[in-house]
Amino acid sequence: MELVQQTVAGYDAKSTFFLLPEHCPASNGTPNADYKLAATALQWRFKALVKQGAEIAVHGSIGTAVDRHRLAREQTQMPAPAAGNRFHYLSWEPRRTLAVVEEVGFAYDSTLGFAEHFGFRNSYCLPFRPFDFTQGRACTFLEIPLNVMDATLHHPNYLQLAPTKSYRLYCPCFRKSSGLAASAP
Incomplete structure (x- = not known):
């Protein structure tokens, strides 16, 4: 993480680290984090990265894309204030996820991408405000399209x-x- 932070800073840019707070597997057995966010050594490293100019964001665990209470709880577990989110495995349920992200109060989300390949999921590469058809209005948060997921x-x-x-x-x-x-x- 420190090397990523230093490399990105060398280009006069800022790193964002999406942290997955849930260590336990989902109810269907799908894994969440392979680390424990509360570990003291990790907390120290994350706080040091923030001091160096990096941003910490939530990597919402499995199921949080449709559960605002769980997502809000995960946001409070971050080692620094988190304005952004990206859901684990790029989970997205259009009729519910938009409201969840908005209700929790994130400034942005960066989930719209493909797990199987790189490229823009909605064929658009610039940040935009998603339209919530259930509410008949644009959302208050920005969607920052994801070009490539780390594991892809x-x-x-x-x-x-x-x-x-x-x-x-x-x-x-x-x-x-x-x-x-x-x-x-």
Whole structure:
């Protein structure tokens, strides 16, 4: 995490670390975090990252996309104030999730992406206010589309790419969307 923070800061940008507060598996056995957020050593590291300019956000555990009470509780477990959210496994239920994110009071969400591949889930790469058709109005929070989930490139359930192949495949997408040039490591 510290290396990511330093590298991103070197580009005059800010890192956001989405922390998954739930350690126990979901009721269906699907895993949540493989770490305990309350661990003292982790708390110290997260607070140090925030002091260095990083942001902490909620990585809502399985089931929180439809349960505002659980999501609000997870927000209070963060080691620093959390203005943003991204749901675990990119869980999203349009008729319920919009209201959950809004009711908890997040400034932004970054769940709209694909688990199976990179690219923009709604074919739009800029932040926008989702429209809540059940309420007939735009939401108060911003949706910041997710271009690639951390596990998408290498996880056995997804693309299963080696790091060098991931870089060659994904880097052109990054250069086009950001306007930055990148060179191979």
